[in-house]
Amino acid sequence: xxxxxxxxxxxxxxLGRRVLELLLEQKVGPIVATTRTPDSLKDFAAKGVEVRxxxxxxxxxxxEAFRGVGRALLISTDxxxxxxxxxxxxxAAVRAFEAAGVEHVVYTSLPNPVGSPILIADDHAGTxxxxxxxxxxxxxxxxxxYTDMLFVWLPPALASGKLVDARGDGAIAWVTRDDCARAAxxxxxxxxxxxxTLDVTGPAALTSKELAALASDIFGRPIEHVSVPxxxxxxxxxxxxMPEPMAKTLASFDKGITKGDLATVTDTVQRxxxxxPQSVREFLVTNRAALASPPKA
Numbered sequence: 001x002x003x004x005x006x007x008x009x010x011x012x013x014x015l016g017r018r019v020l021e022l023l024l025e026q027k028v029g030p031i032v033a034t035t036r037t038p039d040s041l042k043d044f045a046a047k048g049v050e051v052r053x054x055x056x057x058x059x060x061x062x063x064e065a066f067r068g069v070g071r072a073l074l075i076s077t078d079x080x081x082x083x084x085x086x087x088x089x090x091x092a093a094v095r096a097f098e099a100a101g102v103e104h105v106v107y108t109s110l111p112n113p114v115g116s117p118i119l120i121a122d123d124h125a126g127t128x129x130x131x132x133x134x135x136x137x138x139x140x141x142x143x144x145x146y147t148d149m150l151f152v153w154l155p156p157a158l159a160s161g162k163l164v165d166a167r168g169d170g171a172i173a174w175v176t177r178d179d180c181a182r183a184a185x186x187x188x189x190x191x192x193x194x195x196x197t198l199d200v201t202g203p204a205a206l207t208s209k210e211l212a213a214l215a216s217d218i219f220g221r222p223i224e225h226v227s228v229p230x231x232x233x234x235x236x237x238x239x240x241x242m243p244e245p246m247a248k249t250l251a252s253f254d255k256g257i258t259k260g261d262l263a264t265v266t267d268t269v270q271r272x273x274x275x276x277p278q279s280v281r282e283f284l285v286t287n288r289a290a291l292a293s294p295p296k297a
Contacts, residue, residue, distance in 0.1 A: 004070030004103075006188050007032045009054065009093065012040040015108070016075050018181035019188070020044050028189045034065050056089035062096035071104045071188050072097060076127070080120065080249070090127040094134055104137045106187045108180070111142045111199055111262050117255035119248065128197075139187045140197040144262055145253070147174040147202065147283045154215060154284075154291050157223050163212045164226045166233040170257035171210075173201035173265045179277040186272040198268045202277045205263045211280065218284045219292060230254060 006023060010016045011033035023031050024047055033041055034054035041051045054065035056077055066072065074093055079086045097105055110116070113124040131138045157163040183200050206214070212225040228236075230251050237247035256262060269277040284291065 005030045005032045005050070005068050007034065007066065007069040007072040007102075008075070008188075009034045009056075009073060010075035010077060011035050011044070011051075012037055013075065013078070015177060015181055015184070016073075017041075017044075018178060019073060019185050020049060022181060022185035023188065024049070026185065026189055028185075032069060056093055057085075059092040059096060062093060063099050066096055066100035066102060069097075069100060069102050071106070072102050073106045073184055073188055074108070074127075076108050076124065086120075087123045087126045090123065091130045094127070094130045094136070097136055098134055102136065104139070104193070105131060106139045106141060106184055107131060108184065109140050109142045111144055111264065112256070113142070116261055117252055117259060118261070119252040121256070132195075137193055138195050139192065141180070141183055141187060141268075142197065142199045143180045144173045144175045144199070144201045146180070147176045147278070147280060150174075150280075150283070151287070151291065157212070157215065158219055158221055158292060161222055162224050162226050163208055163215075164228060164233070164236070165208055166228055166230045166251060166254040167208050167257045168227050169207050169209070170254070170260060171205035171207045171263040172257055173199075173205040173262060174280050174283075175200055175202040175269070176278050176283060179269050179273075182273045182275070183269050190272070198272075199264055199266045200268050201264065201266050202269075203265065203279050205265050206280055214281060215284060218281070218288065 006028055008016050008019050011020055012035040020033055031049045032052060033044060033049050034052050035041055036055055038051045038053050045051045052065045055061050077086050077089050079089055107127060109124040109128055110121055113121040128140055180200055209225040212223040216223045234247045234251045238244050
């Protein structure tokens with residue numbers, strides 16, 4: 001690697017903070033972290049990370065934020081309040097990376113984004129296309145669903161005895177956020193040149209029926225998988241207070257899962273990090289107490 005800096009964008013989020021921790025452990029540096037809220041990264045600034053403010057809605061500000069950077073991790077933004085906003089932000093970042101002379105960009109994407117029924121997939125497909133059209137070398141990491149989402153989805157199933165979704169027999173190659181962070185840190189630090197697109201997955205793909213059976217075994221409670229029509233899933237979320245646009249976005253993941261878009265299993269985590277990804281069983285056993293007794297709202 002060159003002596004230029006390694007950059008993590010969106011560094012104040014869960015994934016970004018974990019990547020920073022890993023880079024510090026690996027003594028990769030110098031390290032630059034960008035965020036809209038620099039004060040949120042004071043702890044990393046105290047450890048030697050250079051924290052810069054970056055607003056992806058202000059493209060002119062990004063050239064300075066990306067100054068002196070050799071390799072950059074572009075963590076997909078959370079700007080889902082307005083259709084097209086996130087894609088515009090990420091295209092602006094790609095242009096700014098080019099203008100700043102960044103050598104290699106690592107981007108966190110989604111499996112099979114082109115033509116996906118998942119409503120946020122177009123943002124990923126468009127960002128991938130922008131990278132392909134640029135002069136940049138890149139690593140696209142198509143992260144599968146975080147196993148960590150089971151902290152949200154599994155407790156209601158444990159309480160009711162029913163795991164309700166619209167996934168049918170579709171499978172998910174669940175991968176932990178920590179494994180995604182380790183893969184991203186490795187891709188930033190490995191000095192690879194050229195262009196590569198990698199699916200980041202756990203060690204196996206599970207259907208909801210298999211997940212329910214696994215959870216039943218670990219928690220000692222009967223859990224039945226109930227697959228419902230997508231419209232019923234949306235209505236159920238709305239009835240529980242979720243805004244309809246968000247409910248439709250979440251339900252669209254079930255369409256992609258049913259289609260098979262999240263079922264591919266790879267050895268990407270092992271190859272990049274030298275360590276096998278955590279399985280769903282290992283995750284459930286490790287977090288058994290927290291999942292069985294979720295915090296009250």
